[in-house]
Amino acid sequence: MSIAAPELAPGLGTAPRRRRERFDAIRAVVAKDLTAVRRSKAVVLPMLLVPVLLLIVLPLVIGLMASNSPAVSVEDFLGRLPAGVADPITSLPREEQMVVLINGYLLAPLFLIVPLMISAVLAADAFAGEKERKTLESLLHLPMPDRDLFLAKLITAFLPALAVSWIGFLCFATVANTVAWPVMHRLFLPTKLWMVMILWVAPAVAALGLGVMVRVSARARTAQEANQLGGAVILPLIFLAMGQATGLLLVDLPVAFAIGAGLWALALWLIARGARRFTRDSLAAKV
Amino acid sequence: MAWQPSAGELAIETRGLTRTFPSGRAVDDLTFDVRRGEVLALLGPNGAGKTTTIRMLNGVLAPDAGTARVAGLDPVAAGDEVRRRTGVLTENAGLDERLTARENLAFAARIRGLPTGVAAERAGVLLERFGMAADADRQVTGFSTGQRKRVALARALLHDPEVLFLDEPTSGLDPAATRDVVAHIGALASEHGRTVILCTHFLGEAGKLADRMAVLHHGRLEAFGTPEDLAADLWSGLAADLDLGTTAGPDVRARIERVAGVHEVHPTVDGAALLVRDREVLPEVVAALVQAGVRVYASTPRPPTLEDVYFELEARRAAPPPAPHEGAAA
Ligand SMILES: Nc1ncnc2c1ncn2[C@@H]1O[C@H](COP(=O)(O)OP(=O)(O)O)[C@@H](O)[C@H]1O
Ligand SMILES: [Mg+2]
Numbered sequence: 056m057s058i059a060a061p062e063l064a065p066g067l068g069t070a071p072r073r074r075r076e077r078f079d080a081i082r083a084v085v086a087k088d089l090t091a092v093r094r095s096k097a098v099v100l101p102m103l104l105v106p107v108l109l110l111i112v113l114p115l116v117i118g119l120m121a122s123n124s125p126a127v128s129v130e131d132f133l134g135r136l137p138a139g140v141a142d143p144i145t146s147l148p149r150e151e152q153m154v155v156l157i158n159g160y161l162l163a164p165l166f167l168i169v170p171l172m173i174s175a176v177l178a179a180d181a182f183a184g185e186k187e188r189k190t191l192e193s194l195l196h197l198p199m200p201d202r203d204l205f206l207a208k209l210i211t212a213f214l215p216a217l218a219v220s221w222i223g224f225l226c227f228a229t230v231a232n233t234v235a236w237p238v239m240h241r242l243f244l245p246t247k248l249w250m251v252m253i254l255w256v257a258p259a260v261a262a263l264g265l266g267v268m269v270r271v272s273a274r275a276r277t278a279q280e281a282n283q284l285g286g287a288v289i290l291p292l293i294f295l296a297m298g299q300a301t302g303l304l305l306v307d308l309p310v311a312f313a314i315g316a317g318l319w320a321l322a323l324w325l326i327a328r329g330a331r332r333f334t335r336d337s338l339a340a341k342v
Numbered sequence: 343m344a345w346q347p348s349a350g351e352l353a354i355e356t357r358g359l360t361r362t363f364p365s366g367r368a369v370d371d372l373t374f375d376v377r378r379g380e381v382l383a384l385l386g387p388n389g390a391g392k393t394t395t396i397r398m399l400n401g402v403l404a405p406d407a408g409t410a411r412v413a414g415l416d417p418v419a420a421g422d423e424v425r426r427r428t429g430v431l432t433e434n435a436g437l438d439e440r441l442t443a444r445e446n447l448a449f450a451a452r453i454r455g456l457p458t459g460v461a462a463e464r465a466g467v468l469l470e471r472f473g474m475a476a477d478a479d480r481q482v483t484g485f486s487t488g489q490r491k492r493v494a495l496a497r498a499l500l501h502d503p504e505v506l507f508l509d510e511p512t513s514g515l516d517p518a519a520t521r522d523v524v525a526h527i528g529a530l531a532s533e534h535g536r537t538v539i540l541c542t543h544f545l546g547e548a549g550k551l552a553d554r555m556a557v558l559h560h561g562r563l564e565a566f567g568t569p570e571d572l573a574a575d576l577w578s579g580l581a582a583d584l585d586l587g588t589t590a591g592p593d594v595r596a597r598i599e600r601v602a603g604v605h606e607v608h609p610t611v612d613g614a615a616l617l618v619r620d621r622e623v624l625p626e627v628v629a630a631l632v633q634a635g636v637r638v639y640a641s642t643p644r645p646p647t648l649e650d651v652y653f654e655l656e657a658r659r660a661a662p663p664p665a666p667h668e669g670a671a672a
Contacts, residue, residue, distance in 0.1 A: 076455045083452035091440040094481075193436030193494070195402045197453045198425035335421070336404045339397055340363065 080199050084207035088181055089215065098180055106169045106219055110227040113165075114158050118234030121154040129153045150238050158231040159243060163252050169223055170261035171292075174216035175285050178265050181208040182272030183281035192342045195335050205333040209265060209326065216261040224253050251311045259318035264289060266325025273332060273341075350414060353378045353505055353537035354399060358408035361394055368394040370561035372408070376554075379535035383542060383552035385652060391561035392541035393433060396507045399539070400428055413504050426454065429498035430507045435490035437482045443469060443493045444478045447500055454501050461500065468496035472526060488519030495526065505537045506530065512547055520547070527551055549648035557655055565655055573646035576654050579605050579617045582624055585640040586613035586631075597634055601627050613639075 092098050129152050133141040144156055185191040194204070228244040235243065245253070268285045275281035354376040361369045369391040376382045384392045397403040399412050401421025410417055413427040437446045444465055451461030469478045472492040482490065491511060498506060511527060512520040524547045531538045531551060542548050548555060549569070557565040565572050586594070595607045595614060603623035608615045618624060624641050631638050646654075 079455065080453045083449060087438065087441065087445075087449045090445070091438055094440045188439060189434045190436050190438050192402075192432045192434075193430070193497075196400055196425060196428075196430040196432065197450060198422040199453055200422060335402050339402045 077200070077203055081203050081207040081210070084199075084204065085211045085214075088177075088208070088211040092177065092180055098176060102173055102176060102219070105172055106223040109162075109165055109169060110223040111230055114162060114227055114231045115234060117157050117162075118154060118231055121157065122234055122238050129156050132156075151243075154231075154235045154238055155243055158235065159246050160248065162227075163249060166220075166224070166227070166252065167257060167260045170216045170220040170257045171264040171289060173219050174212045174261040174264035175268050175289060176282065177212035177215055178208070178268035179272060179275075179278040179281035179285060181211045182269060183275040184278035186272075186275075186342065187277040189342075191338060195339055195342075201334050202330070205330050209269075212265050212268070213258075213261055216264070217258055220257045220261070221253065224249075247308060248311060251308055251315065255312065255315040256318065259315045259322060262322035262326065263292075263318050266322045266329065269329035269333075270325055273329070351377060352411075353380070353413060354539070355411045356399070356408065357410070359395070359398055359405050359410055360407040361398060361403060361405050367561050369398065369405075372558075372561070372563055374556055374563060374566050376537060376539065378537055380554065381531040381538040381540060381552045383540045383548035383555040383648075384558060385542065385545070385548055385555050386558035387543055389560075390543075390558040392558060393509055394561075395558070396430065396509055396539065396541060400425055400430060400507065426501070427504045428507060429501065429503035429505075431491070431494050431498045431509060431511055433509045433513065435487075435494035437485075437490055437493055437497075439483045440481060442479050442481055443474055443485075443496075446482065446493060447497050450497050451500050456501060464500060465496065468499055469493070472496050473522075486519075487514040488516070488523070491515065491519075491523055492526070495523070499530070503536070505539070507539045507541075509541045510543075511540070512542070512544060524550060545647075545649045545652050552648070555648060555651075557652065559659065564659070565651070569646065569648040569651050572651045572655075576651060576658075577617075577646065579619055580621060581644045581646060581650075582616045582618055583610065583640075583642045583644055584613040584616060584627070584631075584638065585642070587637060587639055588612065590614040594631070594634075594636055597630060597636075598627055601630050615644075 130145070130149075133145055133152070133156070144152055144160070147155055185194065224245075228249075231244050232239075232242045264285075267288050268281060271284040271288065272281045275284055352375050354374075356372050356374055359369055359372040360367070372391075372395060384395060386392055394403060398405050399410055399417060401417030401424050404418055412424045415424045415427075417424045437443075438449070441449065447465040447469070448458075448461060451458075451465065456464075466475070466478070469475050472495060474489060474492050474496065477485070477489065482493065485493070495508075495511070498508075508527065512523050515523060527538070527540070527547075528551055530536065538551075540548065540551060554566065554568050555572070556563055567575075584590070584598075589611060590598070590607070590609050590613055595609065598604055598607050598614065598616065601623065603619035604616060604627065605619065606617035616627065618627070621643060624643065628638050628641050
């Protein structure tokens with residue numbers, strides 16, 4: 056019952072592992088974590104429920120309401136906004152205004168909850184959950200550089216957050232366009248603003264959720280504790296974003312770009328700090 | 343033999359290994375050597391520093407001071423290279439509950455870069471060997487502690503490691519499971535010269551399995567060597583049991599004590615326990631008793647067990663000198 060362990064050639068003690076092998080190990084961690092997550096309902100359910108509510112049910116209800124009462128005026132509301140900001144909407148035919156305002160603009164910031172929540176929940180599971188399940192120590196005893204392990208954990212949280220956001224947006228655009236068809240007679244989504252949200256701001260928000268949870272998970276003992284701590288940091292951000300929603304997202308694209316850039320900078324700073332602290336020694340000292 | 347043995351006679355060397363936590367010094371100036379193919383028991387009560395020592399040897403924790411070499415490599419500088427040559431059974435098995443036994447093994451194999459086919463075959467063989475074949479595709483959630491330990495043991499052996507660290511392999515197991523795991527470890531230890539470090543506070547299993555023992559207390563190495571060597575340092579003389587069919591009364595004990603070379607006599611249920619200068623004293627004792635009309639059924643020298651040694655060390659620690667024996671490297 057012997058097998059040759061690869062690359063145990065004598066004298067090659069410190070030879071770096073081949074790049075492909077390191078890549079395989081990272082993929083193994085990501086695949087393992089995602090398999091495990093898929094099997095725990097407590098994690099999967101909210102991750103499916105929230106996007107379904109926000110990106111399918113909500114636009115459906117709003118779209119149907121707007122299409123069935125096209126005469127409702129949004130001019131009062133639009134009139135209170137700074138001149139110029141509301142132009143793209145006020146220039147539309149009246150019956151199109153409400154559906155474009157809500158599904159085209161007002162839901163955009165709400166949509167960001169999806170990448171934020173998913174990356175945060177998965178990061179809590181990947182970082183603090185490993186401690187909680189007492190699997191961290193045996194993981195640390197495997198031959199994998201700290202950096203690669205950290206990277207794998209980031210990918211575990213980031214990729215699904217992006218995937219769900221993008222698939223969710225496709226569903227959202229389909230639903231919103233479909234229910235608005237009787238009024239619009241054209242596809243109005245995605246708008247340019249939505250494209251910026253999807254491709255630039257949503258990934259930034261996912262990264263920010265990740266950065267916060269990496270930080271918070273270093274202290275938390277359980278994934279739930281990390282979620283609570285993280286929620287205390289992230290929720291105010293959400294409310295701030297929603298409070299600013301109208302003023303913020305009806306503004307022009309350069310501002311949306313700049314906000315995305317700011318979020319990216321903050322997220323990358325948090326992640327870089329997390330990476331520096333993510334060493335075997337400091338992890339093992341907390342096991 | 344699958345792994346390429348690294349050069350030299352020693353599998354592990356430590357020199358002044360030390361690690362302090364905010365709560366205090368966990369490992370203090372540890373120096374010892376482990377020979378290739380040897381089973382070393384790291385003995386000590388909870389909190390003695392056994393787990394911390396293993397973590398430092400495997401490059402998971404960095405020492406504050408001192409150095410170590412494992413399989414000829416420095417765990418601080420070449421941690422991953424050391425970890426590719428070692429296998430660890432951690433105190434709590436550390437399996438992912440949401441994966442099956444087989445998936446847990448496959449994951450470790452992928453991290454270790456084993457080819458998928460080889461890994462699957464070997465996982466099958468090991469799970470079979472540890473009696474887990476029937477449960478291999480069940481999620482770990484429902485497993486007993488004993489089943490988990492066996493799966494984790496299989497995982498630690500997947501890559502045929504040169505050095506095997508076993509941290510409290512029988513803690514939390516019932517007697518039957520304990521006997522089972524100890525038997526498996528015994529078989530592993532004798533297998534093609536693998537070095538095994540066995541951390542435990544159960545003396546029985548250490549006595550059965552280990553060639554040498556290192557006794558840790560508050561992070562310090564209190565004794566190191568074979569039970570026989572340590573016994574020779576602790577006691578002058580040899581213990582022996584006399585079977586007299588019944589407890590030795592005062593007059594019988596007095597008669598024994600008069601024989602030259604007898605140091606101590608204590609009554610036992612079926613006779614007496616003696617401490618004598620050496621083997622040659624025993625026939626004299628028997629002769630003296632026979633002469634006095636006492637029936638002697640057996641006289642058995644009893645070399646000290648690891649347990650005797652350990653408890654003697656503990657007793658001397660409680661009631662200090664004669665100068666406690668300092669452990670030394672081989
Ligand atoms: N990560 C840690 N942080 C703080 N103290 C620790 C840590 N790990 C171990 N210790 C302390 O170091 C000592 C040795 O612990 P350990 O090596 O786990 O002993 P053992 O495995 O022999 O039971 C104990 O007093 C323990 O409380
Ligand atoms: Mg321990």
